[in-house]
Amino acid sequence: MQNQQYxxxxxxxxxxxxxxxxxxxxxxxxxxxxxxxxxxxxxxPYLTFGRLRPVHTNAGLYGWGVxxxxxxxxxxxxxxxxxxxxxxxxxxxQLYLFNAxxxxxxxxxxxxxxxxxxxxxxxxxxxxxxVVLWVAFAINIIMTIMQRxxxxxxxxxxxxxxxxxxxxxxxxxxxxxxxxxxxxxxxxYAGTNDANVHWWFGHNAVAMAFTAPPLAMFYYFLPKSTGVxxxxxxxxxxxxxxxxxxxxxxxxxxxLWTPVPDWIQTLAMAFSVMLIAPSWGxxxxxxxxxxxxxxxxxxxxxxxxxILGITFYGLQTLQGPMQAVRSFSxxxxxxxxxxxxxxxxxxxxxSMISFAGIYYLVPRLYGRQIYSVQLANLHFWLVLxxxxxxxxxxxxAGVMQAGMWxxxxxxxxxxxxFMETMVxxxxxxxxxxxxxxxxxxxxxxxxxxxxxSFRNGEAVVLxxxxxxxxx
Ligand code: HEM
Ligand code: HEM
Numbered sequence: 001m002q003n004q005q006y007x008x009x010x011x012x013x014x015x016x017x018x019x020x021x022x023x024x025x026x027x028x029x030x031x032x033x034x035x036x037x038x039x040x041x042x043x044x045p046y047l048t049f050g051r052l053r054p055v056h057t058n059a060g061l062y063g064w065g066v067x068x069x070x071x072x073x074x075x076x077x078x079x080x081x082x083x084x085x086x087x088x089x090x091x092x093x094q095l096y097l098f099n100a101x102x103x104x105x106x107x108x109x110x111x112x113x114x115x116x117x118x119x120x121x122x123x124x125x126x127x128x129x130x131v132v133l134w135v136a137f138a139i140n141i142i143m144t145i146m147q148r149x150x151x152x153x154x155x156x157x158x159x160x161x162x163x164x165x166x167x168x169x170x171x172x173x174x175x176x177x178x179x180x181x182x183x184x185x186x187x188x189y190a191g192t193n194d195a196n197v198h199w200w201f202g203h204n205a206v207a208m209a210f211t212a213p214p215l216a217m218f219y220y221f222l223p224k225s226t227g228v229x230x231x232x233x234x235x236x237x238x239x240x241x242x243x244x245x246x247x248x249x250x251x252x253x254x255x256l257w258t259p260v261p262d263w264i265q266t267l268a269m270a271f272s273v274m275l276i277a278p279s280w281g282x283x284x285x286x287x288x289x290x291x292x293x294x295x296x297x298x299x300x301x302x303x304x305x306x307i308l309g310i311t312f313y314g315l316q317t318l319q320g321p322m323q324a325v326r327s328f329s330x331x332x333x334x335x336x337x338x339x340x341x342x343x344x345x346x347x348x349x350x351s352m353i354s355f356a357g358i359y360y361l362v363p364r365l366y367g368r369q370i371y372s373v374q375l376a377n378l379h380f381w382l383v384l385x386x387x388x389x390x391x392x393x394x395x396x397a398g399v400m401q402a403g404m405w406x407x408x409x410x411x412x413x414x415x416x417x418f419m420e421t422m423v424x425x426x427x428x429x430x431x432x433x434x435x436x437x438x439x440x441x442x443x444x445x446x447x448x449x450x451x452x453s454f455r456n457g458e459a460v461v462l463x464x465x466x467x468x469x470x471x
Contacts, residue, residue, distance in 0.1 A: 006078040008365050010091040014071035015358055015365075017095070019447065021063025021102055022351075026440050028056040033433045037426055046110045054109045054121045060346060061119065061210070063102045068354040069213045070098065070137065073160050075361060076220050077141055080157055081148030086140050094136045101129045113183040117198050119205060120174055124185040127175045134171065138164045155236040159216035162244050166208030174201035192260050200251035207247035210345065211313075214353040215282055218310055221353075221360050222289060225302040231288035239281025246275050253324035256333070265326070272324030279317035286310040301376045305356035308384060312348030316341070331406075336428065337398025340391040347387040347439060355379070355446065362450065368457030375449040379442050386439030393431035400424060 035041045035049045042048045078085055085091055105122050108114075114121040122130070141164055145157060174197055176188035187194045219236060223229050230236060252260055252268035286307070290296070296303040319341055322328055332338065362370055370376055404424065407415035 005084060007074070007085045007088050007091065010085070010088065010095065011071050011075045011361065012365050013095050014067055014074065014098075015361065017099055018064050018067025018071060018354075019358070019450075021059050021067055022354075023443060023447065024106075025056055025060035025064050026436070026443055028052055028059060030433065030436045030440055032056050033429065033436050037429045037433065045112065051110050051112060054114065055106055057119065058105050058109065058121065059102070062105070064354070065210060065213075065346070065350055067098065068357065069163070069209065070094070071361075072217050072220075072354075072357050073137075073141060073213070076156055076216065077144050077160065080150065080154050080220075081144055082150045083144060083148055086143035086147065090136050090140050094133055094140070097129060097133045097136070101126060101133060104129070108183065115177070115185060115187070117174070117187070119202055120198070123183045124175070124177055124179045125182065127171075127177075130171065131175070134164075134168055138168060154219070155230075155233065155240060156216040156220045158237070158240050159212040159219070162240070163208045163212040163216070166204065166212070166244075170201045170204050170208060174198055192258070195255055195258065196252060196260055196264065199254040200248075202254060203251045204247055206345070207243075210350050211243070211247075211279075214309070214313070214350050217353050217357050218282070218286060218306060221302070221356055222286060222306050225300060225306060225356070225360060226290070226293050226296055228289065228293055231285050231291065235281055235285045239278045239285065242281070243275070243278035246271050246278060250275065250324065253329070256324070256326050256329040269324050269326060273321045276317060276321050280314060283310055283314040283317075301373060301380060302356050302359050304377075304380055305352050305359070308380075309349055309352030309356065312344055312352065312387075316345045316349055319344070331402045332398055335398035335401040335405075336394040336425065337402070340394035340398060343387065343394075344391045347383065347390065351383065355383070358446075358450070362453055362457075363460040366454055366457070367460050368453050369460050371449050371452035371457045375445055375452075379446045379449065382442030382445060383439050386435045386437070386442055389435030389438065390432050391435075393428045393435065397425050397428035400428075 031041070031047075032049055032052045035052065045051075074085060074091065104126055108123060108126065109121060113123050115123055141160060145153075145161070177185040178188060179185040187198075189197050219230060249271035250268050252264045253272045256265050256269070258265075287310075290303075290307065293303075297307060323332060323338075323341065359370060359376065362368065401421055401424075404416045404421040405414075405418075409415055
């Protein structure tokens, strides 16, 4: 009955496609990782590390991450507003455009067309497609919220709105460019201004696309999965407004020790450190929502994914501010420490919460219980262990690199050549590949379990708060 009232087909489609792009991202990630230990696997001109890396990051961040934003926002907005999506047609148009854009992105990046701005590599015709895509999405979500039948705006809706407005502003400002041919454009900004605008975009993309949306999901799926409301609505709102206020000043922490004016660097550093408070506001709210419910960590695999996800977010938002302090940045910047930080966020925080979201949706969208709770638990352990191996090996590698790069002989000359430091990295890069393969195995187990659930899962009888995460 609910499934007739709400548009669930669009949610299903976005889940399917983002899973596919997620799988591509992880496969290409493993290939890129192997290329670092075995350069002979670079196959010019298309399959070199330089081209595969942006394919990996774009498929991971935009195919998987943003795809899941579309899926879960469309699901949550309808339930939280107690109304069907404003326009089914617009949502379907968005689905086609989304997939067309991701395919065009993969093809153009493999062919070597790039604006060369990290996380914003796509050339201007694709920028135009993305703007249309996002405007369609924004109109649909905002109109649905405006026509809502539920007066209260739950915290997830606030995070969704922030993400929609935030991404739109960031993307438009950072996209300003002068096209010279169909696939080449030059930034409208020059020199340090360009760098500053770009990293204002870069870090706030982390905020508006990979912090606010997973938080919207976390605040929705955690109480739904435990059957207990969140600990404090007031704390969630205070953390929300302070997070939104503080994030926007932090972009220049990517540009410490560069020609960007000193005061901008100091401002970014100060706001980054202050960001611990609103980030941990949500982490603490999550932990306190588990009061009296911790036994569910043993019994309910959904809760395991959600709590591990928020724990990685908590660790990520302690490590991030540390990296934004000038003296620490001088040590770890340019080293493998940074990818380790990133993958704790992407494989740990964003992916864990998205996996939980999909598990939660399966019975509601397909009317089927998950096929095997054992497989869901196996999935959990594989992605957790894979991620930990990935990040720990590169944290150690990063500290070693930093130490070797700065080591000096008594006469002031460098102790190690750059090549010597590279050779020392091999065991860690191998460990990363192993961690990546374990993570990939977890994703495959997940996909098999989903297929089995669609076909052979027990028919589901849903009652009030969910119980289907339980073992
Ligand atoms: C309080 C929150 C956070 C702060 C203050 C922070 C801070 C930082 C800093 C200072 C860097 C630059 C490191 C360097 O190159 O020297 C960085 C890199 C990065 N962080 Fe975070 N971080 C935070 C949370 C997150 C989260 C939650 C995610 C992902 C979900 C994330 C993803 C990234 C990414 C993708 C980069 C790499 C940018 C690049 O390619 O250079 N961060 N972060
Ligand atoms: C099996 C899992 C994965 C493997 C093996 C993997 C591998 C890699 C490799 C080898 C790099 C290049 C690092 C470098 O330049 O030194 C990289 C970068 C990156 N990956 Fe992954 N990755 C995985 C999962 C993911 C996922 C799921 C996401 C996003 C949702 C993601 C997002 C990124 C980002 C944003 C970067 C840029 C890092 C930077 O700027 O330093 N990765 N990954």
